[in-house]
Amino acid sequence: MAPAHHQAAAATTVTTQDIRRAQRADGPATVLAIATANPETRRSQDEYADFYFRVTKSEHLPQLKEKLERIYVDKFYINTVELYAMYNFILESHYKLLYLFWDSLQSSNFENFLQIRKPHQGKKSGIENRYTYVNDEVMKAHPEFSDRKLPSLDARVEIASNAVPELAAAAASMAIAEWGRPATDITHLIFSTYSDLKAPSSDRRLASLLGLRHTVCRTILSLHGCYGGCRALQLAKELAENNRGARVLVACSEISLIAFYGPEEGCTDTDTLVAHALFGDGSGAVIVGADPVDAVERPLFEMAFASQTTVPDSEGAITVQHKKGGMEYHIARGLPEMLAGNIKRCLADAFGAIGVAARWKDLFWAVHPGGRRILDLIEEALGLDNGAMAASRQVLREYGNMSGSTVIFVLNELRRRRQVLREYGNMSGSTVIFVLNDWGALMAFGPGITAETILLRVASGLKGN
Numbered sequence: 001m002a003p004a005h006h007q008a009a010a011a012t013t014v015t016t017q018d019i020r021r022a023q024r025a026d027g028p029a030t031v032l033a034i035a036t037a038n039p040e041t042r043r044s045q046d047e048y049a050d051f052y053f054r055v056t057k058s059e060h061l062p063q064l065k066e067k068l069e070r071i072y073v074d075k076f077y078i079n080t081v082e083l084y085a086m087y088n089f090i091l092e093s094h095y096k097l098l099y100l101f102w103d104s105l106q107s108s109n110f111e112n113f114l115q116i117r118k119p120h121q122g123k124k125s126g127i128e129n130r131y132t133y134v135n136d137e138v139m140k141a142h143p144e145f146s147d148r149k150l151p152s153l154d155a156r157v158e159i160a161s162n163a164v165p166e167l168a169a170a171a172a173s174m175a176i177a178e179w180g181r182p183a184t185d186i187t188h189l190i191f192s193t194y195s196d197l198k199a200p201s202s203d204r205r206l207a208s209l210l211g212l213r214h215t216v217c218r219t220i221l222s223l224h225g226c227y228g229g230c231r232a233l234q235l236a237k238e239l240a241e242n243n244r245g246a247r248v249l250v251a252c253s254e255i256s257l258i259a260f261y262g263p264e265e266g267c268t269d270t271d272t273l274v275a276h277a278l279f280g281d282g283s284g285a286v287i288v289g290a291d292p293v294d295a296v297e298r299p300l301f302e303m304a305f306a307s308q309t310t311v312p313d314s315e316g317a318i319t320v321q322h323k324k325g326g327m328e329y330h331i332a333r334g335l336p337e338m339l340a341g342n343i344k345r346c347l348a349d350a351f352g353a354i355g356v357a358a359r360w361k362d363l364f365w366a367v368h369p370g371g372r373r374i375l376d377l378i379e380e381a382l383g384l385d386n387g388a389m390a391a392s393r394q395v396l397r398e399y400g401n402m403s404g405s406t407v408i409f410v411l412n413e414l415r416r417r418r419q420v421l422r423e424y425g426n427m428s429g430s431t432v433i434f435v436l437n438d439w440g441a442l443m444a445f446g447p448g449i450t451a452e453t454i455l456l457r458v459a460s461g462l463k464g465n
């Protein structure tokens, strides 16, 4: 230890400003790895109503089943699927060509040409599949989950306290493997979930499951709902830029078990049906740090700016409350219109703060796909090209709305598309240009109504070869 007079000398020459400057990173917070995971059970949207009414013993309520189907199935598409099956039978040898032709009839969207996929029944909600923790086995063990008048919160919380961090660990361990550095190099952990209600919470358990260092700084975010993932990324940006060398693991894990129950007889509140038509389960993990280490870390997206806007007069538009029979939602009917009506203001707040004027058409978009109508109306309000929200629509189609985790899936999908296009080159004309734009906006919405925006720039790890 230095003698006392040396310590005094050091104290006079080093200012707190110097210390602060040394703590700060040089570059912007950067996404260094992304991964996602889902529970095992995958359910197609067309079989969901049968499953839901069967396991909740609600088959005596056919009008409500019909209503659920009305929320997510466009009857026109059922007919076209049948027609399609007939064509396919007759023209088996022209299988792929027919898909292309069929998709081209349905949409002028360039993405459909790339994917060669089947037309689907979940057109109205934009969802084809969802992954859910709840399955026949869970419902057999806990028949009380069917009826929200029965006390079941204890059992839900107990299950979630294991399932939520375990699902997060599945995504986080893949993100760490992609990142290429040891888990013990993680300095901060931010965990966002609406599904876990116990302390010590999922952040503590995840740190143990991954073998993070015991000095890792943990933060748990709760009940931000669908903007939880974006909020966590914004905090990660602050931590990474203000702590030189920090490596922040963002984990977001949602299982809708906490809000799974049957419809009520004579039910006029369609919130239950809307939630059960849209919500799925999944986890996402992102590693964020500034000043990437050359040849070790691969910078994917730089986070240039982040902001939050509260939409005026919107406090009651999305609400959740934990009750003895599980979490209850309210999602206002006019929510898509409310978001679309405020979207330009949210973006103007974000871009105005950094003095940048952007043409919305020039950006790439990673928008939380809360529901198909939300994406449609935002696209329209911003005058975006058909296809600008392709990554969000793809995630909605394959996984549904996984609340806060969903934007991480969208970011991963954008990265995947970027990599494919880098590998195969610019395949055709002008439609690809928006995909190749370097600047983009990541946006998510949730209770408040709160709108979060992060301005992103594609980083060197996704450019060139």
Ligand SMILES: CC(C)(COP(=O)(O)OP(=O)(O)OC[C@H]1O[C@@H](n2cnc3c(N)ncnc32)[C@H](O)[C@@H]1OP(=O)(O)O)[C@@H](O)C(=O)NCCC(=O)NCCSC(=O)/C=C/c1ccc(O)cc1
Pocket: 067, 070, 071, 072, 124, 125, 126, 194, 223, 224, 225, 226, 270, 271, 274, 278, 318, 319, 320, 331, 332, 333, 334, 335, 336, 370, 371, 372, 373, 374, 401, 403, 445, 446, 447
């Ligand atoms: C797929 C929808 C639901 C229906 O498609 P559509 O093209 O509007 O179809 P329709 O106009 O024919 O509507 C079909 C039926 O759905 C009904 N409906 C249409 N929205 C509604 C409605 N919000 N209510 C209750 N009935 C409705 C509508 O009234 C109609 O019923 P009916 O007249 O009996 O045929 C579409 O409106 C849509 O995507 N809506 C947006 C869904 C939405 O608000 N998503 C955001 C969810 S909130 C969120 O993401 C975060 C939640 C959260 C998570 C965790 C937390 O901790 C906290 C918060």
